Every structure is written in structure tokens, then in C-alpha cells.
Amino acid sequence: MTKLFTEAKNFIEKCYKELGKDEDIPNRLGEIREEIEVTGTYEHTFHELEIGAKMAWRNSNKCIGRLFWDTLHVKDARHLHDSDKIFKALNHHLLEASNGGKIRPTITIFAPRGRGGKDKLRIWNHQLIRYAGYETEDGVIGDPMSIPFTKVCEQLGWRGERSHFDILPHVIQVYENEPVWQEVPSECVLEVDLVHPEVAGIQDLGLKWYALPAISDMKLEIGGIEYTAAPFNGWYMGTEIGARNFADADRYNMLPKIASIIGLDTSRNSNLWKDRALVELNRSVLYSFQQAGVSIVDHHTAAEQFKKFEKKEKVSGRELTGRWSWLIPPVSPATTHIFHKRYKDELVTPNYFHQEYPYS
Ligand code: HEM
Numbered sequence: 001m002t003k004l005f006t007e008a009k010n011f012i013e014k015c016y017k018e019l020g021k022d023e024d025i026p027n028r029l030g031e032i033r034e035e036i037e038v039t040g041t042y043e044h045t046f047h048e049l050e051i052g053a054k055m056a057w058r059n060s061n062k063c064i065g066r067l068f069w070d071t072l073h074v075k076d077a078r079h080l081h082d083s084d085k086i087f088k089a090l091n092h093h094l095l096e097a098s099n100g101g102k103i104r105p106t107i108t109i110f111a112p113r114g115r116g117g118k119d120k121l122r123i124w125n126h127q128l129i130r131y132a133g134y135e136t137e138d139g140v141i142g143d144p145m146s147i148p149f150t151k152v153c154e155q156l157g158w159r160g161e162r163s164h165f166d167i168l169p170h171v172i173q174v175y176e177n178e179p180v181w182q183e184v185p186s187e188c189v190l191e192v193d194l195v196h197p198e199v200a201g202i203q204d205l206g207l208k209w210y211a212l213p214a215i216s217d218m219k220l221e222i223g224g225i226e227y228t229a230a231p232f233n234g235w236y237m238g239t240e241i242g243a244r245n246f247a248d249a250d251r252y253n254m255l256p257k258i259a260s261i262i263g264l265d266t267s268r269n270s271n272l273w274k275d276r277a278l279v280e281l282n283r284s285v286l287y288s289f290q291q292a293g294v295s296i297v298d299h300h301t302a303a304e305q306f307k308k309f310e311k312k313e314k315v316s317g318r319e320l321t322g323r324w325s326w327l328i329p330p331v332s333p334a335t336t337h338i339f340h341k342r343y344k345d346e347l348v349t350p351n352y353f354h355q356e357y358p359y360s
């Protein structure tokens with residue numbers, strides 16, 4: 001019994017039982033065994049791919065957004081091998097998922113790793129939309145986290161304008177070919193300018209952020225098949241932008257500037273100026289996205305939704321797994337129920353996995 005067939009068997013049994021199609025299991029397993037014997041691998045039906053991608057989301061222990069796992073919109077791009085068609089599919093994903101602001105959780109699944117472990121496609125971007133970062137003698141411009149990948153893009157011939165918000169190009173590698181890059185068309189990028197409901201000076205900071213968080217560097221594994229290019233998006237939880245991307249000292253480091261605009265005394269910790277700046281920055285993110293009609297969730301609502309997910313899983317007879325340290329939000333964690341309970345951080349497949357960087 002090959003390792004691949006064992007993994008396929010585990011998935012097919014779990015998947016067909018969940019779909020109430022138990023009687024189809026023997027026949028399907030016979031087909032897969034035959035296909036593995038002849039070709040060394042096997043191909044999922046679209047329905048198996050769709051339920052597999054949804055189950056992988058449901059099994060993502062670090063994700064607070066799992067209540068909506070069954071609404072994932074799955075797009076099958078396994079037949080695309082030409083870089084131009086792949087770039088088009090990425091841009092189509094951005095447009096379809098953004099949906100003018102009413103974001104649709106979507107995944108586009110490209111061709112899986114072949115037998116012998118040869119990747120058919122890798123997307124070098126961490127996220128389909130992200131800002132560039134540059135180290136200059138006058139300090140850092142843009143997102144410090146993007147400095148290494150921005151260097152790779154500029155080595156490949158791309159040149160950024162060196163603003164704090166340059167959208168990085170899509171970089172893909174088909175088989176063993178050289179990676180190729182393409183600018184993201186501006187009509188595919190929805191952005192929100194930052195304003196504050198009460199403090200007028202905030203908009204003078206000229207801050208903005210992109211609407212669509214779309215992870216493009218993780219591997220989706222279903223029944224032993226590795227989809228090394230399967231970009232997926234949801235919508236943001238406000239704290240990701242307001243408490244990490246804009247707030248971390250080694251990211252955009254905005255808290256001192258926010259504090260001075262609000263008029264806070266930043267000379268001593270004990271007046272909690274950092275905490276007050278953090279709350280106002282997060283209020284500004286949520287307010288700006290809501291005013292712009294772009295989907296976003298606050299961390300209290302997200303926690304309540306996660307509680308509903310916990311209940312639904314129990315009713316479905318499934319053991320809930322989670323990673324507490326990622327599930328608690330970075331702002332006011334103890335005001336959520338998550339903080340006050342424990343979670344089993346066990347791996348259940350199908351799932352999404354980090355994979356080694358395709359560039360050094
Ligand atoms: C629909 C709205 C969604 C929200 C609000 C949400 C929220 C989050 C947040 C806040 C994190 C932690 C990210 C961080 O701290 O860097 C996370 C992690 C994660 N989410 Fe979700 N999520 C959503 C949808 C999805 C979808 C559609 C998928 C996949 C199909 C997904 C898969 C994951 C995975 C795999 C991680 C862990 C990433 C890692 O290990 O680096 N999520 N989610």
C-alpha cells in the first residue's frame with residue numbers, strides 16, 4: 001500500500017462520509033489505486049477539490065475566521081500552465097474576490113506538485129497584494145517586512161517608485177523555468193484611505209491599506225496531493241492592520257505619530273499613551289473600511305463568530321482544534337472568550353502549510 005494511497009484513502013473516506021456518499025467509497029478507491037499504479041499519482045474530481053479546500057480552512061488552527069468555512073468559493077485552475085494565463089487567473093481572482101468591497105472568500109487552485117516532487121508552479125509573493133519595502137541611507141521606505149522580496153523583484157528587473165505604498169508585482173515560477181513578473185493592474189487593487197471618526201489630523205498622515213488579504217505562498221494538501229500554488233483570501237480583521245501592520249515598531253511604526261496628533265504626552269508609559277493611540281488607530285481602520293463599503297471585522301465580532309464555530313463543530317461531532325496564541329486578538333485579548341479557554345493544537349488534514357521559500 002503506497003503512502004500516497006493511504007493518504008488518499010483517509011481523505012476519500014472522511015470526505016465521502018461527510019457528504020453522505022459512503023456507498024461510493026469502494027469504487028472511487030479502486031479508481032485511485034489503479035491511477036496511482038499507472039501514473040504514480042491521482043487527480044481529484046472538482047467536488048473532492050472543493051470539499052478538500054473547505055475542510056483545510058476548517059482545520060486551520062490559527063484561524064479565527066473559520067465559521068464561514070463552507071462558503072469558500074473554489075476556482076479550479078489546474079489546467080493552466082502558461083504564465084500569461086496564470087497572471088490573468090491571479091488578476092481575475094483579485095477582481096472576483098474583491099467584488100467592489102463586498103469581499104468573497106475565494107481560493108484559486110493551480111496544478112499540484114507532480115510525482116518525484118517536481119513543482120509545476122510556485123507563486124513567489126507572500127500575498128497577492130502587498131506593499132514594497134526599501135532600505136535607503138535615509139531609513140526604510142514602505143513595509144519593512146517586504147524588503148527581501150522587493151530586492152528579488154528588483155533583481156528580476158522590476159523597479160519600484162519608492163513610495164510607502166508601492167504595490168509589488170506578481171512573481172511566478174512555472175516548472176524549472178526562470179521566475180517571471182507582471183505588474184498588478186491598478187483596477188485589480190482596491191485600497192482604503194485612513195480617516196478617523198473624530199480626529200481630523202489622522203487623514204493628514206496619508207495612510208492607506210489594501211482591502212484584500214490574499215495568502216499566496218502556502219501549500220494546500222488534500223489526500224496526499226500537494227497544491228503548492230493555491231492563493232486564498234478572506235477579509236481582514238481590523239487588528240491585523242491597526243495593531244500589527246501600522247503599529248509594530250518594525251513595520252510602519254505609527255503609534256508615536258498617532259499619539260502626537262491626538263495630543264498625548266508620550267514621555268512616560270504610565271499614562272498608557274501607547275494603548276490610547278492603538279485604540280484610536282484601530283477605530284480609524286474599522287471606520288475607514290466601513291465608510292468605504294469594504295468588508296472587515298472587528299476582533300470582538302470575530303471572537304463571537306468563532307464561538308458560534310465552536311458550537312457548530314460540537315453539533316457536527318467534530319473535535320475542535322486551535323492554536324490559542326494565534327486565535328487571541330492582539331488588542332484587548334482578555335475581553336474575548338478565547339483568552340479564557342484552552343484549545344487542542346493538533347494537526348488535522350486536509351490543511352494549509354507553510355512551505356520553503358522558492359528564493360534565497
Ligand atoms: C473570511 C475572513 C477571514 C478572517 C477574518 C480570517 C482571520 C484570520 C486571522 C486574523 C489570522 C491570523 C493572521 C496573522 O495574525 O497573521 C488567520 C490565519 C489563518 N487563516 Fe484565516 N481568516 C479568514 C478567512 C480565511 C480563509 C478563506 C482561509 C483559507 C481558505 C484562511 C486560512 C487561514 C490560515 C491557513 C491561517 C494561518 C496562516 C499562517 O499559518 O501563517 N482564513 N485568519
Ligand SMILES: N=C(Nc1cccc(CNC[C@@H]2CCCN2)c1)c1cccs1
Nearest residue numbers: 213214215232233234235236237240244
Ligand atoms: N485576514 C487574513 N489574514 C491572514 C491570514 C493568514 C495569514 C496572514 C499573514 N500572516 C503573516 C503576517 C505577517 C507577519 C504577521 N502576520 C494573514 C486572511 C488572509 C487570507 C485569507 S484570510
